Amino acid sequence: MVGLGLSIKKCEEKPSFRHLRMIKGNRSFELDNIKFEVFWDLSTAKYNSGPEPSDNFYVAIFADSELSLVLGDLEMNLKSAYPVAEFSLISRSEHFYGNAIYSTKAQFCERGNVHDILIKCSGDYEGNKRNSVLSVCFDKKEVIRVKRLHWNFRGNQTIFIDGLLVDMMWDVHDWFFTSSGCAVFMFRTRSGLDSRLWLEEKTLEHKGHDRVEFSLLISASKNPI
Known part of the structure; x- marks a missing residue:
C-alpha cells in the first residue's frame, strides 16, 4: 500500500481526502474554516496478511482542537x-x-x-481457451464471480452483507488495455429501501436524519506509483 487514505465527516461538512505517505509525522490543514490536525505513527506497526496495520500504530485527527477520530491501539490517552x-x-x-x-x-x-475481503483475478479454461476470471470472497466464501473479464472489464453487482445491500463496481479496462495498468474496485452500502444502484442516485436532502453510508475504494496498478 502506497498511502493511507482517510475520509471523515464532521457535522454536515463534505468529506476530505488526504494521503499520509510517511510512517510517522503530523500535518495540519484548513477546510471550510475548520482547522484539521493529523498525527500518526506507523513506525512499529505490525501487519497480518493485508496492507492494513493491525497492532502498534495510531492515527489521530483533530478538528478545531476537538478529537474527531482515533485509529489503532497506541492512543496515548487522547480520548x-x-x-x-x-x-x-x-x-x-x-x-x-x-x-x-x-x-x-x-x-x-x-x-x-469485520470481514476479510479477497479480490482475485485469475484464469480458467473453457474449450482450451484461457479466460480471465474475477472472483470476490468475503470470509473465504465466494460472493461474486465474473467470467470473460477481458469482455466484462466494467460492471457492477449487488451483494447482501450484515443486513445491508452492498454495491460492488469494478473497472479493469486500463489493466488489460493501456500502459498505465490500473484497476479500480469499489464497495458501497445503500439503504435497503432504495432499489436504485448508488451510481444512479442524485444528491438528495434528508431532513430529520442522516443517511450514513460507507464506501471502500481499492485501486491497483502493475507498477508502483
Missing part, C-alpha cells in the same frame, strides 16, 4: 485528555501494486462484523 466529537468513518481507500490478488478487511456498519 481522556481531549473532548471527543461525534464522527463516522464513511470511506476508506487502499492502493496495491504488483500482483492480481488483493486482500483487506472492512466493516460496513458500526454494528456489523
Whole structure:
C-alpha cells in the first residue's frame, strides 16, 4: 500500500481526502474554516496478511482542537485528555501494486462484523481457451464471480452483507488495455429501501436524519506509483 487514505465527516461538512505517505509525522490543514490536525505513527506497526496495520500504530485527527477520530491501539490517552466529537468513518481507500490478488478487511456498519475481503483475478479454461476470471470472497466464501473479464472489464453487482445491500463496481479496462495498468474496485452500502444502484442516485436532502453510508475504494496498478 502506497498511502493511507482517510475520509471523515464532521457535522454536515463534505468529506476530505488526504494521503499520509510517511510512517510517522503530523500535518495540519484548513477546510471550510475548520482547522484539521493529523498525527500518526506507523513506525512499529505490525501487519497480518493485508496492507492494513493491525497492532502498534495510531492515527489521530483533530478538528478545531476537538478529537474527531482515533485509529489503532497506541492512543496515548487522547480520548481522556481531549473532548471527543461525534464522527463516522464513511470511506476508506487502499492502493496495491504488483500482483492480481488483493486482500483487506472492512466493516460496513458500526454494528456489523469485520470481514476479510479477497479480490482475485485469475484464469480458467473453457474449450482450451484461457479466460480471465474475477472472483470476490468475503470470509473465504465466494460472493461474486465474473467470467470473460477481458469482455466484462466494467460492471457492477449487488451483494447482501450484515443486513445491508452492498454495491460492488469494478473497472479493469486500463489493466488489460493501456500502459498505465490500473484497476479500480469499489464497495458501497445503500439503504435497503432504495432499489436504485448508488451510481444512479442524485444528491438528495434528508431532513430529520442522516443517511450514513460507507464506501471502500481499492485501486491497483502493475507498477508502483
